[in-house]
Amino acid sequence: MTAIEAVTFDYWNTLVYELRGHLRGRRLEAWSGLLEEAGFAHERLQLEAVYDAAWDAYVTSWRANQQFRSAEAAEHCVEQLGFEVPPDVRAALVEAFGRAGEEAELHLAEGTEDCLRTLKGAGIKLGIICDVGFTSSTMLRDHLIRHGVLPLFDHWSFSDEVGAYKPAAAIFEHALDGLGGPVPERVAHVGDLRRTDVAGALAMGMVAVRYTGINDDDSQAEPEAQHVVAHHSEVPGVLGVISS
Incomplete structure (x- = not known):
């Protein structure tokens, strides 16, 4: 297995979720x-x-x-x-x-912080690649601050700031550049949607990890990721990362 140098995460229904509606x-x-x-x-x-x-x-x-x-x-x-x-x-x-998003109740997905700390402890750089909806990237980052995990990330790429949505190469390239320019084969992207997260990562030559813990995307059968996990605790293991 190729050694992973960086991992990027989708935001909605991967790192964070809201109760429906x-x-x-x-x-x-x-x-x-x-x-x-x-x-x-x-x-x-x-x-x-x-x-x-x-x-x-x-x-x-x-x-x-x-x-x-x-x-x-x-x-x-x-x-x-x-x-x-x-x-x-x-x-x-x-x-x-x-x-409306400022004081909203947004929840951290179970196991997220432990996963991030395990990856960080192994020397892995961490990023966010997020398609922003009606809540701005500034507010979304504020929620990560409240949950105490934003400082764990080395870089973030939010669509309202980058000017592109996944699966466009531009937002993935922005993330890779911000993480120091690792070769895509040594970077994994974790997200829930096949059309944006999986397809975008695969097109870049990155390792795709589809996270099903909140949303098991059945909107289309393909593409499928190299790894499918139901809990964030599984992410380090499938990527061959051993905590120090």
């Missing part, structure tokens, strides 16, 4: 309160439809590797409300949409 609910509650305060009658189902349409627009852009950030999603929602809101209300809605 948590962030969506926070944004809808914030908007409902702001609209009610401003005197705009609305139905919860209407807001849900507006939000879901914005998410569909994001997914389309994500698949096309075209950036669709939080502010754009919020503006998309405002345009779909079906009524005009004054500039101050519009600004408040956009701000609330973006800030």
Whole structure:
């Protein structure tokens, strides 16, 4: 087995997860309160439809590797409300949409910290390669700080800062450069999605590890990773890393 020099991790449903619908609910509650305060009658189902349409627009852009950030999603929602809101209300809605992730309850996947410390203790460099949705990279890193693990990473590549989503080579190249330029064959990428994490890593010549502990991606049969793990405790072993 080729010696591994660096390991990159996907963020959502690999390092961190939310309880289903948590962030969506926070944004809808914030908007409902702001609209009610401003005197705009609305139905919860209407807001849900507006939000879901914005998410569909994001997914389309994500698949096309075209950036669709939080502010754009919020503006998309405002345009779909079906009524005009004054500039101050519009600004408040956009701000609330973006800030919903600040105090959200995001959970570290079981075994993550021990895995990271084992790899770090073996001299492995660590990185993050993350496709950002409606919560900015700054907020996502803040959550890792709160969980006490951000200092374990040597570099990170978030799509809203790099300007590319996985599986595009650009975001993987950004990660490799930031980790000191190791040859791809000596770098592993751990993530849950076949289309982005597995396909992107394999195309770069990296070792792909598909993590199924939170989301066992059955959206497509291929590609498959060289290794499939259900718990982070398995990662060092499948990569041949022995803790010091």
